[in-house]
Amino acid sequence: MSDATRDGRDxxxxxxxxxxxxxxxxRATFFELFFDLVYVFAVTQLSHHLLATHLSWEGAAQTAFMxxxxxxAWNYTTWMANWFDPETAPVRLVLTFVMLASLLMAVAVPxxxxxxxxxxxxxxxxxxxxxxxxxxxxxxxxxxxQNFRQILAWSVLSAPFWVAGGLVEDARWxxxxxxxxxDFAAPxxxxxxxVVGSTPMSQWAIDGHHFSExxxxxxxxxxxxxxxxxxxxxxxxxxxxxxxxxxxxxxxGSVALWWLYFSGASPVITRRIxxxxxxxxxxxxxxxxxxxxxxxxxxxxxxxxxxxLVVAHPGYEMxxxxxxxxxxxxxxxxxxxxxxxxxxxxxxxxxWLVAVVVLLAGVPVxxxxxxxxxxxxxxxxxxxxxxxxYRRTAREIGPEESPTGVVPDTP
Numbered sequence: 001m002s003d004a005t006r007d008g009r010d011x012x013x014x015x016x017x018x019x020x021x022x023x024x025x026x027r028a029t030f031f032e033l034f035f036d037l038v039y040v041f042a043v044t045q046l047s048h049h050l051l052a053t054h055l056s057w058e059g060a061a062q063t064a065f066m067x068x069x070x071x072x073a074w075n076y077t078t079w080m081a082n083w084f085d086p087e088t089a090p091v092r093l094v095l096t097f098v099m100l101a102s103l104l105m106a107v108a109v110p111x112x113x114x115x116x117x118x119x120x121x122x123x124x125x126x127x128x129x130x131x132x133x134x135x136x137x138x139x140x141x142x143x144x145x146q147n148f149r150q151i152l153a154w155s156v157l158s159a160p161f162w163v164a165g166g167l168v169e170d171a172r173w174x175x176x177x178x179x180x181x182x183d184f185a186a187p188x189x190x191x192x193x194x195v196v197g198s199t200p201m202s203q204w205a206i207d208g209h210h211f212s213e214x215x216x217x218x219x220x221x222x223x224x225x226x227x228x229x230x231x232x233x234x235x236x237x238x239x240x241x242x243x244x245x246x247x248x249x250x251x252x253g254s255v256a257l258w259w260l261y262f263s264g265a266s267p268v269i270t271r272r273i274x275x276x277x278x279x280x281x282x283x284x285x286x287x288x289x290x291x292x293x294x295x296x297x298x299x300x301x302x303x304x305x306x307x308x309l310v311v312a313h314p315g316y317e318m319x320x321x322x323x324x325x326x327x328x329x330x331x332x333x334x335x336x337x338x339x340x341x342x343x344x345x346x347x348x349x350x351x352w353l354v355a356v357v358v359l360l361a362g363v364p365v366x367x368x369x370x371x372x373x374x375x376x377x378x379x380x381x382x383x384x385x386x387x388x389x390y391r392r393t394a395r396e397i398g399p400e401e402s403p404t405g406v407v408p409d410t411p
Contacts, residue, residue: 265341
């Protein structure tokens with residue numbers, strides 16, 4: 001939690017029995033972990049949807065769109081649970097309602113742009129409005145209450161476009177793009193409304209440790225889904241030497257992504273937010289987690305799809321779409337990490353940029369290569385980057401000072 005909140009200068013958050021206690025470092029509760037289980041299923045559904053479309057551009061666009069909506073629903077609920085205590089009955093009931101609506105969204109994913117489009121859209125709109133309405137009804141008049149009234153207004157504003165898109169197939173894409181644009185623009189506009197204006201970001205005091213932990217867990221969800229997907233694929237195919245090697249490469253690729261995130265970016269972000277004052281902690285939380293974690297999660301999902309293709313057909317040529325999944329996924333992941341590091345003022349070395357360039361440049365080259373060769377190429381790049389970062393950080397600050405090899409971020 002920010003120093004301003006600890007010192008008692010930030011009185012925005014009302015004190016009631018359903019709110020988390022201020023002045024104490026918060027951790028993720030067991031109910032929040034239970035809540036995340038629905039999103040494990042949702043991420044799996046997204047990967048399966050992209051695979052079912054044979055990595056077509058249309059299928060990729062649909063998957064990316066639904067990923068953004070699902071991530072947005074989880075992200076908003078995480079913000080809400082940062083202030084409201086999931087150990088209290090009213091908050092648990094609201095989170096249960098959001099879980100059910102999220103489950104319906106996930107069920108609709110395979111036909112989210114088909115005959116289940118209305119279910120997907122209504123589930124999303126209802127959970128957004130219902131959760132925000134609870135906060136408005138449960139909080140006394142004041143700045144916090146007014147903030148959520150404006151958040152609720154923006155949710156209500158986008159809802160008709162979501163529902164209309166679910167009903168009208170011919171206009172689905174433009175209507176849903178308008179709806180998603182409104183939802184994504186709302187935090188940037190600070191929920192501006194006529195007459196009342198915008199909500200000051202200085203009022204959005206968050207517990208940096210709890211917030212970082214929650215998004216770390218979402219990254220774990222995405223990484224876990226990639227391991228499950230490749231494991232299930234391997235169990236459904238003839239387990240020969242090539243399949244075993246492909247499975248091993250996919251697993252080590254997931255380990256490399258975990259290493260780069262949890263031993264590098266995540267501790268730096270947590271420390272930087274923990275040192276922030278109430279004047280900038282809300283803006284940092286919005287930028288880093290609400291927006292800049294999207295390419296991180298999307299990159300993991302895309303790489304998982306590529307790994308599944310490699311495990312299922314290790315000797316086949318990947319073609320451009322397959323190579324784009326295997327190599328473009330890690331590149332997108334690294335771009336997200338670089339963006340987060342830049343946002344918190346952390347120094348990024350040249351190997352990160354070189355790794356992104358090499359991965360993307362390898363797509364046309366590896367399009368004619370086998371899945372094993374493509375996966376091995378990706379692992380070499382990620383492994384080399386991990387090793388270089390470990391050596392650089394150990395040399396600069398010493399392993400005894402930083403067991404994880406994290407370089408202190410610069411102001």
